[in-house]
Amino acid sequence: MRIGIIGAGALGLYYGAMLQRAGNEVHFLLRRDFAAISTEGLKVFSINGDFSLPRINGYQTATKIGQVDLILVGLKTFANQCLIELVRPLIGRETAILTLQNGLGNEDLLVAAFGAGRVLGGIAFLCSNRGKPGEVHHLGEGRIRLGESTGGPSERCQRLAELFSAAGVPCEASADLTRIRWEKLVWNIPFNGLCALTGKTVTDLLQHRPSRQLVASMMGEVISAANRQKIETRINAEPFISRMLEMSDAMTGYQPSMMIDRIEGRPLELEAIYAIPLARAAAAGSPMPQVDMLYRLLSVGEPQI
Amino acid sequence: MRIGIIGAGALGLYYGAMLQRAGNEVHFLLRRDFAAISTEGLKVFSINGDFSLPRINGYQTATKIGQVDLILVGLKTFANQCLIELVRPLIGRETAILTLQNGLGNEDLLVAAFGAGRVLGGIAFLCSNRGKPGEVHHLGEGRIRLGESTGGPSERCQRLAELFSAAGVPCEASADLTRIRWEKLVWNIPFNGLCALTGKTVTDLLQHRPSRQLVASMMGEVISAANRQKIETRINAEPFISRMLEMSDAMTGYQPSMMIDRIEGRPLELEAIYAIPLARAAAAGSPMPQVDMLYRLLSVGEPQI
Numbered sequence: 069m070r071i072g073i074i075g076a077g078a079l080g081l082y083y084g085a086m087l088q089r090a091g092n093e094v095h096f097l098l099r100r101d102f103a104a105i106s107t108e109g110l111k112v113f114s115i116n117g118d119f120s121l122p123r124i125n126g127y128q129t130a131t132k133i134g135q136v137d138l139i140l141v142g143l144k145t146f147a148n149q150c151l152i153e154l155v156r157p158l159i160g161r162e163t164a165i166l167t168l169q170n171g172l173g174n175e176d177l178l179v180a181a182f183g184a185g186r187v188l189g190g191i192a193f194l195c196s197n198r199g200k201p202g203e204v205h206h207l208g209e210g211r212i213r214l215g216e217s218t219g220g221p222s223e224r225c226q227r228l229a230e231l232f233s234a235a236g237v238p239c240e241a242s243a244d245l246t247r248i249r250w251e252k253l254v255w256n257i258p259f260n261g262l263c264a265l266t267g268k269t270v271t272d273l274l275q276h277r278p279s280r281q282l283v284a285s286m287m288g289e290v291i292s293a294a295n296r297q298k299i300e301t302r303i304n305a306e307p308f309i310s311r312m313l314e315m316s317d318a319m320t321g322y323q324p325s326m327m328i329d330r331i332e333g334r335p336l337e338l339e340a341i342y343a344i345p346l347a348r349a350a351a352a353g354s355p356m357p358q359v360d361m362l363y364r365l366l367s368v369g370e371p372q373i
Numbered sequence: 374m375r376i377g378i379i380g381a382g383a384l385g386l387y388y389g390a391m392l393q394r395a396g397n398e399v400h401f402l403l404r405r406d407f408a409a410i411s412t413e414g415l416k417v418f419s420i421n422g423d424f425s426l427p428r429i430n431g432y433q434t435a436t437k438i439g440q441v442d443l444i445l446v447g448l449k450t451f452a453n454q455c456l457i458e459l460v461r462p463l464i465g466r467e468t469a470i471l472t473l474q475n476g477l478g479n480e481d482l483l484v485a486a487f488g489a490g491r492v493l494g495g496i497a498f499l500c501s502n503r504g505k506p507g508e509v510h511h512l513g514e515g516r517i518r519l520g521e522s523t524g525g526p527s528e529r530c531q532r533l534a535e536l537f538s539a540a541g542v543p544c545e546a547s548a549d550l551t552r553i554r555w556e557k558l559v560w561n562i563p564f565n566g567l568c569a570l571t572g573k574t575v576t577d578l579l580q581h582r583p584s585r586q587l588v589a590s591m592m593g594e595v596i597s598a599a600n601r602q603k604i605e606t607r608i609n610a611e612p613f614i615s616r617m618l619e620m621s622d623a624m625t626g627y628q629p630s631m632m633i634d635r636i637e638g639r640p641l642e643l644e645a646i647y648a649i650p651l652a653r654a655a656a657a658g659s660p661m662p663q664v665d666m667l668y669r670l671l672s673v674g675e676p677q678i
Contacts, residue, residue: 265570268673278669361663364583368573 069231072136072158073097074151075143078196079168081204083140083212083237085112085121090235095125095133097154102128104202113199114206116236135160138228141167144329145174145340152181159186164224166214168192170256170325171340172249172348175217188225189245190214191252195319197328211238215245219298243300250294251303255312256341258286260326261362264336270322274313282358284309289356293349335371338363374536377441377463378402379456380448383501384473386509388445388517388542390417390426395540400430400438402459407433409507418504419511421541440465443533446472449634450479450645457486464491469529471519473497475561475630476645477554477653480522493530494550495519496557500624502633513624516543520550524603548605555599556608560617561646563591565631566667569641575627579618587663589614594661598654640676643668 073084073096080096088094098105109122127133136158143151151174155165159182166188167174178187195208212232216222225241232239242248259270262283266273273279291305316322326336342363349356378389378401385401393399403410414427432438441463448456456479460470464487471493472479480494500513517537521527530546537544547553564575567588571578578584596610621627631641647668654661 262670266670266673272673276673279673282666282669357662358666361587361666364587365567365571368571368577368581368584 069093069138070136071095071138071140072130072133074130074139074141074154074158075147075169076101077142077144078198078204079192079194080140080142081110081198082112082114082194082196082206082210083142083168083192083232085110085119085204086235086237087140087231088121088124089119092231092235093125095127095136097130097133098126098128101198101201102126104200108202111203112206113203115208116206116210130154131157133158136163138231139163139165141165141169141174141178143169144334145169145171145337146335148174148177148339151177156181164188164228166190166228168212168214169340170337171253171342172344173340175245179217184218187217188214188228189217189249191248195322211240213240213242213248215242215248217245219243219245246297247294247299247301247303250290250297250299250345251308253341253345254287254290254294254303254308255316256324257290257345257356257359257362258283259316260324260337260341261359261366262286263324263327264330265362265365267327267331269327270316270319270324274317280313284313286356286358286362287312289349289354289359290345293345293352293354293356296352296354297348336366338367338370342366374398374443375441376400376443376445377435377438379435379444379446379459379463380452380474381406382447382449383503383509384497384499385445385447386415386503387417387419387499387501387511387515388447388473388497388537390415390424390509391540391542392445392536393426393429394424397536397540398430400432400441402435402438403431403433406503406506407431409505413507416508417511418508420513421511421515435459436462438463441468443536444468444470446470446474446479446483448474449639450474450476450642451640453479453482453644456482460487469493469533471495471533473517473519474645475642476558476647477649478645480550484522489523492522493519493533494522494554496553500627516545518545518547518553520547520553522550524548524550551602552599552604552606552608555595555602555604555650556613558646558650559592559595559599559608559613560621561629562595562650562661562664562667563588564621565629565642565646566664566671567591568629568632569635570667570670572632572636574632575621575624575629579622585618589618591661591663591667592617594654594659594664595650598650598657598659598661601657601659602653641671643672643675647671 071094073080076096168190175189191213193209221243229239229241287309295302376399378385381401473495483492496518498514526548534544534546592614600607
């Protein structure tokens with residue numbers, strides 16, 4: 069399969085490398101890593117075993133990639149104003165677009181430009197970061213859940229899930245993309261923002277009772293809002309929150325991506341993880357006051373969207 | 374008048390110096406500044422004109438000060454576990470104790486130990502900070518409002534107000550200490566905590582619309598709780614908030630004391646400014662959810678009280 073990777077940060081580089089190692093023809097749109105990867109290839113340092121890909125198809129402009137069968141989008145959402153122009157040159161008659169970006173609104177942008185029939189979304193449970201140019205570090209997890217932007221089961225979804233699974237990336241097709249996106253937000257909304265705001269890790273927040281209670285309470289707000297969206301089955305708040313906290317207790321010292329973005333002086337993914345979910349929650353009659361306060365505090369000093 | 378200063382930080386040093394310059398016999402309990410002040414005296418750099426006091430009565434232990442007519446308390450509230458033992462040696466038959474500390478609960482500690490008849494409280498509107506040892510910087514404002522811990526007007530209150538006014542510190546006696554303490558909290562609760570948490574100044578928060586709205590909304594929570602306390606006249610929320618915001622707009626780049634405490638690695642005054650007001654608000658049936666969230670986030674990583 070001919071695959072184009074748009075947004076080759078830690079996520080795009082890792083999944084692209086796994087897909088290429090499994091025999092797919094992968095093309096990477098590169099920015100920071102172009103020079104290093106062109107001369108030295110890509111090195112993957114992974115908890116599942118390191119490997120190198122000495123030859124990578126790397127490009128500095130999307131037009132040079134040409135049409136592909138699958139476009140994998142890993143762009144940071146704060147760069148979404150470039151999303152459509154980066155994706156467009158790769159679109160052929162049968163091209164599918166899978167966005168693994170954070171939060172809400174990404175499929176909508178793609179659907180508006182290219183039609184719902186082309187667009188899938190997915191949730192990546194991946195702990196990874198970029199090292200120096202030409203390197204990517206896979207620190208934990210890696211599985212993907214994906215679904216059609218229109219919802220419902222599809223053969224294409226199954227095929228893509230098999231593509232990833234065959235490449236060593238556990239992947240599950242879901243018939244309810246809205247639900248899995250909101251499920252992920254139950255984790256992302258409290259932890260990404262609170263860690264970025266306070267400079268404390270997931271573990272710091274969970275080991276201090278007042279902030280642990282706050283995390284749980286914010287998860288409750290997100291679940292209430294999720295259950296007012298068009299999802300097939302409600303999320304059962306209490307066991308879901310318990311499971312999330314338990315899973316997070318095992319992430320010793322973990323720094324969510326937004327915390328790293330702030331530490332390293334990058335913009336934050338506020339639109340996708342906060343503004344759009346807040347708007348959809350309010351529209352569904354289930355406002356999220358604690359999430360709203362967090363968003364207001366995160367946005368001080370950020371570039372206006 | 375023989376005056377003892379307990380807690381000679383920026384506030385204690387400044388007011389003590391003003392009172393001494395006006396001819397009072399002032400005794401300072403010193404810690405950090407003892408050596409510098411003993412050899413070189415105290416230098417005051419003030420927007421109203423600099424001055425020096427070459428001879429200061431400085432002590433390293435409270436017992437050496439002996440009995441005084443007035444004890445002025447400027448101790449940081451996170452050191453309140455030492456408050457009673459520091460004050461006790463200065464108490465004579467007629468001694469009055471005036472605490473200018475932040476937040477709530479300080480008069481109660483003093484009343485429990487020494488009786489309500491001795492205790493007054495006050496609010497200082499003072500922008501000051503310590504420079505190097507032996508120096509204090511007066512950057513703005515300086516006025517005081519004070520009242521009896523028991524409430525109601527008193528001759529003693531009037532005399533103390535005149536004492537300060539005569540020393541160049543505008544001072545007003547109030548018959549309702551509870552109300553003026555809560556009025557001050559309307560400013561302190563949002564700005565101290567939000568600035569400490571975000572690392573942004575008062576001006577940063579006010580110039581960004583979402584955080585300005587949050588500040589106003591938190592002020593509203595504090596006023597609602599204040600109006601449920603035993604105060605003589607209600608605070609009229611809308612004009613009070615407008616006036617507070619307008620006054621704060623003029624504080625260009627101001628860093629509240631709690632923000633400086635956090636930057637310099639000191640503990641925060643969470644008990645007096647958050648925990649006790651939250652408990653009194655909840656007890657009065659007017660919980661403050663946004664204030665509660667702020668308190669939970671500020672407390673992560675703080676020493677447990």
